[in-house]
Amino acid sequence: MYKFAIRNRAYQDKTVGYLYYDETEETYRIEIPPDVKSAEAPMILSDFIQKGKREIDSRWSLRWVQERVTPPERQNIGQILKNNGMKFYSEFPLLLKNQGRSCQDECYIEQIG
Numbered sequence: 764m765y766k767f768a769i770r771n772r773a774y775q776d777k778t779v780g781y782l783y784y785d786e787t788e789e790t791y792r793i794e795i796p797p798d799v800k801s802a803e804a805p806m807i808l809s810d811f812i813q814k815g816k817r818e819i820d821s822r823w824s825l826r827w828v829q830e831r832v833t834p835p836e837r838q839n840i841g842q843i844l845k846n847n848g849m850k851f852y853s854e855f856p857l858l859l860k861n862q863g864r865s866c867q868d869e870c871y872i873e874q875i876g
Contacts, residue, residue: 791824
């Protein structure tokens with residue numbers, strides 16, 4: 764099991780969530796600390812905070828991850844995989860390579876524990 768802090772550079776690198784990845788099940792799960800405000804979190808997490816939910820199931824956690832990596836239907840995905848030393852598409856290695864960064868916000872992931 765991998766554990767990552769989801770940090771927001773716009774808020775002095777505040778931890779706005781924890782991303783868990785179970786490599787045997789290939790599933791993700793996100794937990795949001797109780798002190799995180801919706802404005803401090805990336806969009807999907809912000810929606811959950813506004814609904815009073817702090818634990819995000821594997822389906823929505825995967826969606827959050829998928830928003831932060833190159834999609835498999837990208838026109839030049841073969842070249843992207845080759846450039847990253849990958850033989851097949853998988854979100855997890857791509858997520859690690861770009862530290863979970865997105866052009867939509869200032870968040871990134873950092874492995875902990």
